[in-house]
Amino acid sequence: MPDLLLELRSEEIPARMQRKAAGDLKKLVTDALVEAGLTYEGAREYWTPRRLTLDVRGVDASSKNVNEERKGPRTDAPEKAIQGFLRGAGLSSIEEAETRSDPKKGDFYVAVIRKPGRPAEQIIAEVMPGIIRNFPWPKSMRWGPASREPGSMRWVRPLQSILCTFGPETEEPVVVDFEVSGIRSGNTTVGHRFHAPESFMVRRFDDYVDKLEKAHVILDAERRKEMIRTDAENRAFALGLEVVPDEGLLEEVSGLVEWPVVLMGSFDEAFLAIPPEVIQLTIKVNQKCFVTRPVGSEPQARKAERPSPGQGAPAEPSAQQTGVSENNRLSNHFVLISNIEASDGGEEIARGNGKVVRARLSDALYFWKTDQADLPDLKSLEPSAEKFGLDLTKPLDQRMAKLDAQGVTFHAKLGTQGERVQRIAALAEAIAGEIAAQVTGNGVATSEDAFAAGELRSTVRRAAVLSKADLPTEAVGEFPELQGLMGRYYAKLQGEHPSVQAAIEEHYKPLGPGDQVPRDPVAICVALADKLDMLVGFWAIDEKPTGSKDPYALRRAALGVIRILVDNRLVLKFGNFDVSSDLLAFFHDRLMVQLRDSGARHDLVDAVLSGSGEQSNDDLLDITRRVEALGQFLGAEDGQNLLAGYRRAANILAAEEKKGTTIAASVDADWIAAKGEHEEKVLAGAIDRAEIEVAEALETRDYGQAMAGLSKLRAPVDSFFDKVLVNAEDETVRANRLALLARIRAACEKVADFSKISG
């Protein structure tokens, strides 16, 4: 069966768009083939900076003949109707129609319209111009003389040529002939821009790939990536170094070259005084080069396991994770990927790149030093310093004063950054007051140097006040993604408490579902305050997320609050922090998503949320614990059976309540003791005990214990339903038994709304 080869050659396509564009091309073309009645065996897409290529194998040579039937009138229909039928079906006489019989309708005409299959080339030539013209680029442009006319073709960059051949392996393929905005398809392409600019002829995919490679073009991006990875590792290893891995950068550079050649460059070791993150970003963002480090100096990954309930998590600032640790150091060699086999072996290229990297690092070093020096005109910062209790002899304090003095807007309706920091500081202190006992006393996050009473509060205040102080620094101005981390570096340099350093970096965390949650008590307080201030603020001005729009990342903030509380096993009553009922509902939504993502059942979350009063629902940790306990309970046999018993009781009660049957307000214990059946007596006794046990367990929020208490009802409930007839003849007996069922229902619903549980 024939194969189709398509290449769209363009001026340099942005690296970030290539992979998706090639995928889109495959989908659009194969969909169009299938739509036109052509099948194919397989298709694969390729891309380089200058071409999108599609290789479709085993395409039908032509589409199949299709017979379409059109039902006509009865054979005895009036002549007029028959003429109309002939016209509509495109027949010249009634002899061309077939006659069919139907037992009910009798004989009638059917026109069989034969649609002959069409050659695949013809179909491809028809669909291709539309696909190319309407290609879904994220950004596109017009160009050349054609752009005089409105509606001229748009493409990501000027499209240069189209190669399109079609044919079986055994025969000479043909050019699928079509034209798009003056570009006529053909069977030629060109090689590497500098090594092989001449055009050459191509038959099918196999010789296309070979000829391209001879012309210094590696078509397959995955192969380019592997070449870069391997060569880079080897070249670094030869110097006793390893490449700091960066998959995103690898993907990008593989989209910037057709013929990757790995070279090593270097810079003055003096620049290693700059934090490694700054060096890496400078070299990566501006130069698209990889940094290296001495073999074995990889920063240790921080342990991220969840603490088990009630147990302590280490409160040590997570220095290992960042360059603040001495362990994380880079080398002064970097890896660059060039696009040519240079005539001098790449010496000039490496020299030139080294020069640019040095210039960039000089800038970075300048930023790093400037941020540690005094600001001019400190006098003008005094009012701000006073407001925040800042010490203007310290550089980071000066920056916070500057942030406030500049009056930079945070949000038009939510005031300046300075005002926001004031709110965060107040909120963080209040949170510290609420959770102090939990983080220092009973050991949620104890450390050896646990905070003395009051000390936590003052440390939290200091951390909150400095949390945004790095925003006006030069380093963050250059690399906004380093906010927090730079603050931590500068805080360390001016000798801040280790927890203050940690909080400045970590109060932005967690930044996503995979990101770590702060563990340090100070960082926890500031992180919660930062997020709650956002949420409460944006709720107050009615800028809530809608649909896919969440410009302020408020969903992430809410999820962050949830994870900080739950992972650290902290209780924080939202009622004390201006959380409106609407915002609380938003938290519940997020919690629902979070619990579901971590494997909890949706219905259990529902059951817990609707099973308890408002007042306990603003405690997210409590909700999580109840969901966990309920999940464990229902996972065991006792739980499943009790659920069945609950349902039976609830169904009977619902039916009787509907009928208006009398249900005793309370169980007549005396009657049961005197006249009740054995199972009835046992159940009544079990309920008495279970109610007490559940109540006590709920009092101490021990939901496992509450479930255990409930599970003791299982056997008595089963026997009761087995042996005792609820619908007794005697109305008093019945009312009393129904009351017994009502108590079962009530006892269960103390823990969760069992009616919401499915399955």
Added chain:
Amino acid sequence: MPDMTPHMDPRRSFQALILTLHRYWADYGCVVLQPYDMEVGAGTFHPATTLRALGPKAWNAAYVQPSRRPKDGRYGENPNRLQHYYQYQVILKPNPSNLQELYLGSLKAIGIDPLLHDIRFVEDDWESPTLGAWGLGWECWCDGMEVSQFTYFQQVCGIECAPVSGELTYGLERLAMYVQNVDNVYDLNFNGREGDEKVTYGDVFLQAEQEYSRYNFEMADTEILHRHFDEAERQCAAILTAGTPAKAGNDNAPGTAASLHKCVLPAYDQCIKASHAFNLLDARGVTSVTERQSYILRVRNLARQCGEAFLMTDAGGANAKTGEAAA
């Protein structure tokens, strides 16, 4: 390069680099213009680019434009940053289909061999908020250094470009530092001579960098600048109004003199003035974020009005009959 005296080698002197580019683009058929005689932030501001990019008429031009970026001043102490530097600007309208090859040819002309140096086209979409202009294109890299900006203009003065122009902007100092292999801009050989006869970039510009840095950051009178901005804005609008063609009637049908706008270029000068006053205010750090945004919008508004008026002029194609435009 045959018959070239050493001082005319683009790899040895700053001025020879410029002259080589002039020669290259003159050979292509560009009109080689001189710098516009006003303070501008980039070569794009020259009316030969901003205004000529509008309308249907073909236009090929090349010129050097001194560019002033008050904020980038470093008192002559930074080896790479200047508040006054040169851009070499080429505009080809409509862009020829081999514009990338033409550009690479110009690099060869100044001594950059693409089989020795790694030349790359890296995505960089250009936008000028003050001019209401944007385009798609690349930064052109030579061994990791950005040496040019390559843009296909899509919109200028808020008006769709029809046809699209190709714009090349060479950073002359950077290119010269590269081909001369010096690390400090002030060490560039300006005239290509050696010994006593040698004049460096520093000899020509160091004092100016120091003085202008002082002026830009410390002395520029913000009150005067605010006033200049307001005045230029008013002037621009007044000139445009005065030059507006009379109301449509029988005697000013399209293509007749009466239907043309009579005063666009002087109005556009006022737009340039307002823009530079804003750049100076920005360098003085006296504009808040919102104020800054409002200044940008005001300049853009002037640029848009100038662009719309330009389309009502001869050069803007208002006189062009169908068919003539393609000539």
